[in-house]
Amino acid sequence: MTSDRVVELLHKAYFDELETVMNYQSNAITLDGVHAEEIKESLQADVQEELGHAEEIGLRLKQLDADIPGSAEFSANQDSLQPPEDSTDVLSVIEGVLDAEEDAIETYRSLVEAAQESNDPVTEDLAVTILADEEAHRTEFRGFQKEYPVNE
Secondary structure: OOOHHHHHHHHHHHHHHHHHHHHHHHHHHHOOOHHHHHHHHHHHHHHHHHHHHHHHHHHHHHHOOOOOOOHHHOOOOOHHHOOOOOOOOHHHHHHHHHHHHHHHHHHHHHHHHHHHHOOOHHHHHHHHHHHHHHHHHHHHHHHHHHOOOOOO
């Protein structure tokens, strides 16, 4: 039987993925300038992947006979990923993406552990698969970050 902790983490991951979709989309539209183009393209591509993650998590919740939360239960958390006032501030968006990816990685690692403890190999497999995607996103945006000088 799946634990309450697994369901709690699936709910968190579901909302985090949907919030990421909103923020990636907003930033992809907001950013301007020559340096923004590659970031905008990456964010737009990632929107579809993150939406797919949310769908997979929602389906897993349904399989577990757990509720799939609606917007009334949603609370935004990605403060650092809000679109910047300066539409050419690409670095702030990159840093916001890295914050969101770190949070996602932590959530999915916790979900893997909770699923193992609950003897839930299907949820564990889902978490491992999505964790790999999130780590790949982090690596991509770390690469983008290296193109900007360190503020000292």
